[in-house]
Amino acid sequence: MTRRPVPRAHWLLLCVLLVGAAGLFTLHALVIGQFHADETTVEGAADTVPPQIRTGGSVIDARGPAPHSARPPDRAVALTFDDGPDPEWTPKVLAVLGEHHVHATFFVTGAHAAQYPGLVRAILAGGHEIGNHTTTHSDVRDLGATSTDLELRGTDLALAGAAGVTTSLFRPPYSATPASVDDVAWAADQAIGAAGRLIVLSDVDSQDWRRPGVEQIVRNSKPPDDKGVVLLMHDAGGDRAQTVAALDQLIPALQSGGRHVGSVGETAGITQTNQPAETVPQLGGWLLIAAVWAGDALASLMGVLLVVSAALAALRAVLTLVTTAIHVRRSRFRAPRPVNDPVTVIIPAYNEKEGIEATVRSALASDHPVQVIVVDDGSTDGTADIIERLRLRRVRVIRQRNAGKAAALNTGLAAARTEYVVLVDGDTLIEPDTVGQLVRHFGDHTVGAVSGNAKVGNRGGLLGKWQHIEYVIGFNLDRRMYDVLECMPTVPGAVGAFRRSALLRRGGVATDTLAEDTDLTMALERAGWRVVYEQNARVWTEAPATLGQLWKQRYRWCYGTLQAVWKHRRAVLGRGAAGRLGRRGIPYLVLFQVVLPLMAPFVDVAAVFGVIAGDWSVTLGYWVAFQVLQVIPGVVAFRLDGEPLAPLLAMPLQQFVYRQLMYLVVIQSVMTAVAGARLPWQKLDRVGLSPAPSSRISRISR
Structure with a gap:
């Protein structure tokens, strides 16, 4: 398939739009600006004022060399x-x-x-x-x-x-x-x-x-x-x-x-x-009036959107907290039939020499019986050689030409001989009980996939803390909500368990989207399978260490999610699991991960102007309320995961750097999707997780 170039003019377009919005807000602020009536006069010296002006009439004609009044x-x-x-x-x-x-x-x-x-x-x-x-x-x-x-x-x-x-x-x-x-x-x-x-x-x-x-x-x-x-x-x-x-x-x-x-x-x-x-001033006047009207309309729209955003944040907070409480209660009593069947851990790898050994050893250290298949997708750094030299039992290495992550997963599925498979990335460390925690849910024959709990291993530094916060809240609140509402949109590539027969029945992992994990999850639900979340199935993943790497990762994720949503849009009309996905999961995903981020930069500009030129106390109040509505769920999520609360101190700063980057990612992704461009499977630079981030898996990296 011919790959269309990724559009580059979006930055210029975004800058023009934001500058235009700022100009309209400035004009609006000038138009509605409050002023004192004409009661203020401060007189100074009048040495140069002609006497006939100060003692004359109120109509002053200073158009000529001899000023006079009438x-x-x-x-x-x-x-x-x-x-x-x-x-x-x-x-x-x-x-x-x-x-x-x-x-x-x-x-x-x-x-x-x-x-x-x-x-x-x-x-x-x-x-x-x-x-x-x-x-x-x-x-x-x-x-x-x-x-x-x-x-x-x-x-x-x-x-x-x-x-x-x-x-x-x-x-x-x-x-x-x-x-x-x-x-x-x-x-x-x-x-x-x-x-x-x-x-x-x-x-x-x-x-x-x-x-x-x-x-x-x-x-x-x-x-x-x-x-x-x-x-x-x-x-x-x-x-x-x-x-x-x-x-x-x-x-x-x-x-x-x-x-x-x-x-x-x-x-x-x-x-x-x-x-x-004259005609030219009239044209200029029409443009001015149009700009004032646009500024008023934009200010009204942004004012409404600011209120709506705060309301949606409140609704989201209430929804996630209520469903989290339900999920916690259910988890205490949910005891699926134990599953002791062996499991195949499939690891697609492309240039993962920094962490592949630790990943494989962590899989072999599982409490549950496992076999490991490493699919080397055309690596050029000797990834496959590293594993082959170890000569580990229960580990098989398959080499193939570079074809992308989805193709590597399909190769692993074809080679596996077990009904249950766990798919993990090549930079992931698996805790010993994770595989068992995942596959126990397959005791319920309606479950087709299980999402695990991915945690950031390299959480040092401000960027690491921000991603750590995002992961903890996303997995411990959003996925619990999706589980309760039975509309899980994504089993993450970092850790997920699947029924192999269900995957093969639908043709394996599709290769036409960049978010193969989201595409795969939605396809299973449209086929009638339930997808659940297991909070105790923890793995540790290496998050991007630089803003550039983070951009590449989230760009691919967001663009791939848009592809998957569009591909499975007919789920809105489905029944059963498909209908729950289409009428619960997909609208929630589109609203909170696409629509609001698209409007967020303009809301931020409006908020700044609201503080400077408008009712700053109201605007600031909405902003503080928005922060509180994020901090409270954050505290709950960290408590549920047994994490210290100190990293949450970095949460307010997310609004000024991290969130802005995520907004730009969504804008870039939407522009790319509109242009019909296709992106490659972008590989991130890895340094490996060392030492292991958890004492529970200290034996992994030996």
């Missing part, structure tokens, strides 16, 4: 609203203005305009004016020229995309009256004026941001004399119920006093405050 005519009130649009309060303000047939000027932030483009259109449809209030409500006095320009252009894009308009009006956030303009503010105003914008400050502040009560807002909003004024109010930035109620009283009061109430353009005689935007 104000609405006497007995005119320019009604302005800042910080919107807001989905709750802006429509209510518009309704009051419409009821009284009055127009106003709305100084909007680009972030909110992009988030609620429909409200921008509603403002213009009501005959009102739109002004620029920066993109993120930033104080332009603290910004440089570049940042200020970006703040203004962001709002320009949002308005162009939302309603196809541009505006010449600008109000600086945190500004007040002309008398408050200091040197820093004037420098910013000059730069803004040079860009062709009119600066609109205020003469009267309603102080509605204080929420002093409706009557007080009305009193604050009335001009002190007959001079024309610009009135500052807010339609966003907090609860504006008092503003809406005060506005309904204020407009009739002003009009009954003979005052003209209108927008800045209407009252100050400024024409063309809003003009149609």
Whole structure:
């Protein structure tokens, strides 16, 4: 079969997706960012501010070399609203203005305009004016020229995309009256004026941001004399119920006093405050609005997924702990008929010179009568020679050309003459009672295979501890759960016992997947056989010693599992053992080992942004809860296995390195599967387990 190349662009794709997600989260954080209303003003020196600006009107024209200011005519009130649009309060303000047939000027932030483009259109449809209030409500006095320009252009894009308009009006956030303009503010105003914008400050502040009560807002909003004024109010930035109620009283009061109430353009005689935007800005605005929408959608999705992940973690913890308790209770009373028939231990080996002798000797040291078949799959390091020179009784060495692990297992099955076989890897050390513990389950004639308990032998160092934790939890909780639910997806290649006749009846070990152990287990269950777990059948295996080796191993495992799941997908429609596998085991496997890991990097990015820019206490709470829901089952699993708890101290660090690597493995595997590529049987570098990791098998490596 032609092997398609493994895709390489997935890293670039993943990086692009994560950077894109980070960008969208950043945009979302800017859009929803909380800010103070315009009550904050800190005045400094005003040595460079022209006197006519500080003593003049609130509409400042700094576009030319001779800056000047203007104000609405006497007995005119320019009604302005800042910080919107807001989905709750802006429509209510518009309704009051419409009821009284009055127009106003709305100084909007680009972030909110992009988030609620429909409200921008509603403002213009009501005959009102739109002004620029920066993109993120930033104080332009603290910004440089570049940042200020970006703040203004962001709002320009949002308005162009939302309603196809541009505006010449600008109000600086945190500004007040002309008398408050200091040197820093004037420098910013000059730069803004040079860009062709009119600066609109205020003469009267309603102080509605204080929420002093409706009557007080009305009193604050009335001009002190007959001079024309610009009135500052807010339609966003907090609860504006008092503003809406005060506005309904204020407009009739002003009009009954003979005052003209209108927008800045209407009252100050400024024409063309809003003009149609050009095509390019409109396109850019549409993209900005689309990005804001995508950021909101992604943030909502990730928020839901964060909650769902925590809920699933809780459900998984409860399920595994409950089924573990059931399994422990059953194990105390489950006493299958003893099986004394001889057993063949089959060891497929490819370049296993470092550990093959110890593996064979550990098998021969079994309490149960065994024969050993070593299938050398084309080794180039003298693996077969090592065993042949030992001249051990009950050991047979078969050499074949390199054809892969599945082919080596089939060779061993064909050569075996016993009904029960135990399959172990060439780097595995078997405890003396393991074979007997495994085959005793064959006293139940419905059992076709038995999973043993593989333990990490080289658990020194942080990477070794992480794998040790994973093995202990995986075997002592997950496999107990699978046993109770009768949906075991995998008898591990490190240690498993099988009925030879059942294997031969289905054609031996299939060679079309990389996870031959998972494929074999699922095939047996689809044929109606039960697969159980024996926690006391311990073996010691050599785990990868480097991140590179770990990557190769887990890549093959994950990709092979995907192959096996796809191959046996019709088990979902099966009955009996096949149905239990298809409707319990496979969905659990896909959900927790494929779907959630695929989403995990994005959830992590969302969690980081949630801590930085959102409600950090809630986000951190979910993260801590997630850790606790992993530690508790870990403690239970270690206690069940008689292991010291000290390695669990390394568990929280798994989230930052080990888990991320596992996430990438799943992403790589899915991408490879989608591309239709095929992987070889990748051989890991071995150094051997020495000395033996358990006193119970101290005689093995002699």
